Each structure stands twice: as C-alpha cells, then as structure tokens.
Amino acid sequence: MKVQLLYFDECPNWQVADARLREAVAAVGRATEVERVLVTTTEEAEAWGFHGSPSVLVDGQDPFAEPGAAVGLSCRLYLTPAGVGGSPTVEQLLEGLTRT
Numbered sequence: 001m002k003v004q005l006l007y008f009d010e011c012p013n014w015q016v017a018d019a020r021l022r023e024a025v026a027a028v029g030r031a032t033e034v035e036r037v038l039v040t041t042t043e044e045a046e047a048w049g050f051h052g053s054p055s056v057l058v059d060g061q062d063p064f065a066e067p068g069a070a071v072g073l074s075c076r077l078y079l080t081p082a083g084v085g086g087s088p089t090v091e092q093l094l095e096g097l098t099r100t
Contacts, residue, residue, distance in 0.1 A: 001028075001030060001032050001058065001059060001097070002032075002035070002057075002058070002059050002060070003021070003025060003032055003033070003034045003035065003056070003057070003058055003097070004034070004035045004036075004037050004056070004057040005017060005018055005021055005034055005035070005036050005037065005054055005055075005056055006037045006039050006048055006050050006053065006054065006055040006056075006057065007036065007037070007038065007039065007053040007054045007055070008038065008039050008040065008053045008073055009038065009040075010053075011053035011054060011075055011086075012075070012086065013053070013054055013075065013076075013085075013086030013087050014053055014054040014087075016086065016087045017054035017056070017086075017087035017088070018034070018036065018054070020087055020088065020089065020090045020093055021034055021056060021093050022034055023090050023093075024090050024093035024094040024096075024097055025097065027090070027094055028094065028097050028098065039053070039073065041073075042072060042073060045071055045072050045073050046071055046072075049062065049065075049071055050071055050072070050073075051064075051065055051066075051069045051070070051071060051076060052070075052072070052073075052074045052075055052076025052077075053073075053074070053075055053076055054076060054086075054087060055076060056088070056093065056096060058096060058097055058099075063095075063096035063097075063099055064078065064088060064092075064096060078092070080092065
C-alpha cells in the first residue's frame with residue numbers, strides 16, 4: 001500500500017493530518033511509510049488532482065474526494081463526527097486506508 005500526504009506550507013492543518021495519518025497507518029499493522037508531497041504550484045495541483053491541503057492518497061486514490069470537487073491550492077475541510085475540521089479523524093483515516 002502506498003500512502004501519500006499532499007499539502008502546501010501555508011496550510012495550518014497538514015501537520016495534524018500527518019500525525020493522525022501516521023497513527024492510522026500504524027493501527028493497520030502493515031509496514032507502510034507515509035510520503036509527504038509538497039504541492040507548490042497550480043500546475044502541480046492539477047497534475048496530482050489535489051483537492052486541497054491536506055489530502056491523502058492511498059494507492060493513488062483520494063478516499064475522501066467528493067465527485068466534482070475543485071482542484072487547486074486551497075485549504076481543505078472534512079466533515080468529522082465532531083463537525084467540520086481541517087483533517088480527517090484517525091478513525092476516518094483508518095477507514096480510508098482499509099477501504100482499498
């Protein structure tokens with residue numbers, strides 16, 4: 001399984017997402033590294049299909065992508081059990097990792 005965290009530096013939530021993603025990966029129990037991918041240009045955002053920072057790709061797929069969601073350099077929001085947040089919860093990430 002290949003796991004990537006796409007982000008841009010100005011995003012205030014990517015480090016929270018990174019910590020939660022590492023926790024979720026550890027819970028899956030597979031030896032999987034999380035690759036951080038810094039997206040810096042609109043062209044890179046388009047090439048990655050980047051739906052905002054932070055975004056998670058599992059084997060090249062974004063398990064949280066909404067159909068028709070815009071691509072670009074923006075902050076991304078997630079609907080969590082506690083309301084809208086800047087990162088999925090560990091549980092949501094775990095579900096996204098095991099869905100593939």
